[in-house]
Amino acid sequence: MSAAAIDVQGLNKSFGGRRVVKDVAIRVGEGRITGFLGPNGSGKTTTLRMLCGLLTPDSGGGTALGLDIIADAAEIKRQTGYMTQRFSLYEDLTVAENLMFAARVHELDRRSERVDAALEQLGLAERRAQLSGTLSGGWKQRLALAAATLHEPRLLLLDEPTAGVDPLARRTFWDEIHALAGRGLTVLVSTHYMDEAERCHDIAYIAYGELIARGTADEVIAQSQLHTWRGEGPGIDRLAREIAGKPGVEMVAPFGLALHISGTDPAALEAAIAPYRQPPLRWSPAEPTLEDVFIHLMAHARDNFQ
Amino acid sequence: MSAPRRRSSFSWLRIWAVLVKEFTQLRRDKLTYAMLLAVPLVQLLLFGYAINNDPKNLPTAVLVQENSAMSRSVLSAIARTGYFRIEHQARTPAELDRLVRDGEVQFAITIPGDFGRRVVRGDGAQVLIEADAADPSATGSALAALAQLPQEALKRELTGALARSPGSAPPFELVVHRRFNPENITAYNIVPGLLGVILSLTLVMMTALGVTREHERGTMESLLATPAQPIEVMIGKLAPYVAVGAVQAMVILGLGRLLFGVPMAGGWAGLALGLLLFIIGSLALGFLISTVARTQLQAMQMSFFYMLPSILLSGFMFPFRGMPEWAQAIGTVIPVTHFLRVVRGALLKGQTLAEMAPSILALAVFVCTVTALALARYRTTLD
Structure with missing residues (x-):
């Protein structure tokens, strides 16, 4: 693995006595796109916030871009782009005004030029004078990405960036992410979509605050030591319940007309499956x-958790 | 003939559904809930006891140029009305004048050196009462209580040969000078006061809401992820409102002059400085509120909670000196109180910067304290 853009260990964070993140260690290689996966409430957002200095970990630490995530939080903020889960630019500013704000707050030079370039690149040029609040979900997400990358960060943290966005906009978005990574940007992106996970170079899977799997998609699948049979044929979906109760069967998942055991x-x-x-x-x-693999991991994590 | 049974267009159950939901939400918002209980309780106790439309025991200074039984009788008669509390014995007319101008006393009484002689001779004896009439409501009833005083005050001294026949003119005359607002025009007092109240109402609330809005809409998360420092955010957010405050002040003062003919005696340097400090202080307070309030609604309630004492205990609506000591102590902590003194001092009395120094200083202390608190409470993280 190349030099690590993010290398943190033993991260812990509690809110009101509830431990949300438990001993999480993440290593993200420079220029890699790492997918950050896990069920709702598993601590993904909290971990991302700790990485960009928005939250202070209770214990643990490490480096991002070679800087200490606690002591050098201010410097990390300068070199990091963070896109929040919820649209968090100013809805009562226009597209261009929001970008100009980002340019100024990052003390960029050639600001109008950069804003124009960003608008052009993301196809937002015609909407530059539109109030951000009136943009549709897909455009909002593009604008947010433009604002988060305007200062040419070395690290990009994306918190469920494509939630509620249509497939075409998602694909365009991911093309953009890969283009950015191609230029050396490191990306850590949280998501629920498996197709997006497969677009990442690496995957980190977190459940109930604990990191339970990481590696490339193939590695994660291999590590799980899961075996699957695919069954097809008329009425097979009706057997799901029956087969699920058999010893040795951990998971039965219908896929259209097929069944994965x-x-x-x-x-x-x-x-x-012999009788069938x-x-x-x-x-x-x-x-x-x-x-x-993830549903399997989640089920196991829950068993350990309870 | 009975109406056919159908789904009614009006449903008690639906009203009940909304009502239960509303109460449940109210209970969840702890601060709102606390405010709903605290506001009536605190405000009732505070203002019920503090506010007095018939202020008594007003601070009074005397300059006695003739120490005699007669002058002592006059003073004790004045004190007996209950409206005057003689706190200062001035030695010179200049000292007496300073006490009134600085607002340390509401009244200044001068008993001239030839008082006794003139009373005895029936030669137009006079006692001078100067009232700080900037706030007519503070002095009105006190001066009214003096009407019968010349007839009664010297009864004990004027016996025997000196006894006056019933129905004759009183043995001396009380000359009343209403200073700073001789015509008792309420607007002269209210308009400068409104400057303080309107400024704090808009500025405190605007900033409190402005910052809370960023939290509520989630934009704070993006802002915090940028390299912007707390002091940069604070200055950047507040500076526009300093301009807003300055414009408001000019509008109020201009209209006060134009429509109400409020005098502008001078004191511009002090007024400008006081205004600047007051605007910054109000903004910093709004910022502080926004670091405590989680929603815009809470910010609004807290601003309102601050506004009531600002209106009622600052000397804006009711005479400051007429309130009990503890209420005056609370009033002293409120910046509006000091700002009112600066504005009235400048417009009505033409006070110099030096004369306003105590109030200006108090405003400066307020600005520093609140700014420090706000900066200490402002979080650069979402913790």
């Missing part, structure tokens, strides 16, 4: 998807 013990899994391996049903070993 997963478990960590291959022998037990095979035994479980007859025509017209067709079974084939399958590669577990990221989603299979």
Whole structure:
């Protein structure tokens, strides 16, 4: 792995006695796009906020861009772009005014030039005089990205940037993210979408405040030691409930007309589906998807948590 | 004939649904809930006891140029009315004048050197009462209580040969000088006072809401993620309102002059300095409120909680000297009180900067304290 843009260990944070982030360690390579995944309320936002100095960790620490995340928070803010989960630019300012504000607050030179360039690049030029509050979700998200990257940060933290955005806008957004990473920007992006996770170079999976898996998508799938069978055939979806109760079956997930049966013990899994391996049903070993792995991880994390 | 059964267009259950929801939300907002209980209680106790439309025991200075039984009788008769509390014995007319101009006393009484002789001779004896009539309501009833005094005050001294026949003119005359506002025009007092009240109303609330709005709309998260420092945010947010305050002040003073003919005796340097400090202090207070309030509603309530004593205990609506000591003590902490003294001192009395120094100093202390508190409370993180 190349030099780490983010390298933090043992991060802890509690709110009102509830421990939201538990001993989280994250390492993000420079110029990599790391997907930050986990169920709702798992501490993703809190972790991102600790990385950019918006929250002070109760304990733990480390570096971002080679700077101490607690002592050098001010310097990290200068070199980091942060895009919040909720649109947090000024709704009563126009698109251009919001960008100009970002340019000034970061003390940039050639401000009008940079703002114009950003507007052009994101296709916002025609909307420069529109009030941000009146933009649709997709445009708001583009504007927010423009504002977060205007000062050419070395690190970009995105908190569920594509929530509520249509597929086309999402794809454009991700193309932009990859273009930025191509220029050397490090990106840590939290998301719930598996297709987005697969677009990341690396994945970090957090549940109940604990980091439980990390690596490339293939590595995470391999680490899970999950085995999956894919069953197809008429009426197979109606068998889901029946099969789910068998020993060795940890997960049954319908995928359209097919069924994914997963478990960590291959022998037990095979035994479980044996009674159903007859025509017209067709079974084939399958590669577990990221989603299979995450649902499996989540179930285990909950078992440990309770 | 009964109406056909149908879904009614008016439903008690739906009203109940909204009502229950409303109460539940109210209970969740602890500060609002506390305010709803505290406001009536605190304000009732505070103002019920503090406010006095018939102010008594007003501070009074005397200059006695003839120390005699007669002058002592006159003074004790004046004190017995209950309206005057003789606090200062001035030695010279200049000292007496200073006490009135500085606002240390409401009244100054001069008993001239030939008082006794003139009373005995029936030769137009006079006692001079100068009233700081800037606020007519502070002096009105006190001066009214003196009407019968010349007839009664010297009854004990004027016996035997000196006894006056009933129905004759009183043995001496009380000459009343209403200073600073001789015509008792209420507007002269109210308009400068309004300057303080209007300024604090708009400025405190505007800043309190302005910062809370950033929290409520989530824009604070973006702002905090930028390199902007607390002091930079504070100055940047407040500076526009300093201009707003200055414009408001000019409008109020201009209209006060134009429509109400409020005198402008001078004291411009002190007024400008006091105005600047007061505007900054109000803004800093608004900023401080915004660091405590979580929503705009709470910010509004807290601003309002601050406004009531500013109106009622500052000497704006009711004479400051007429309030009990403890209420005056509370009033002293409120910046409007000091600003009112500066404005009235400048416009009505033409006070010099040196004469306003105590009030200006008090405003400066307020500005420093509140700014320090606001900066200490402002968080650069979301913790």
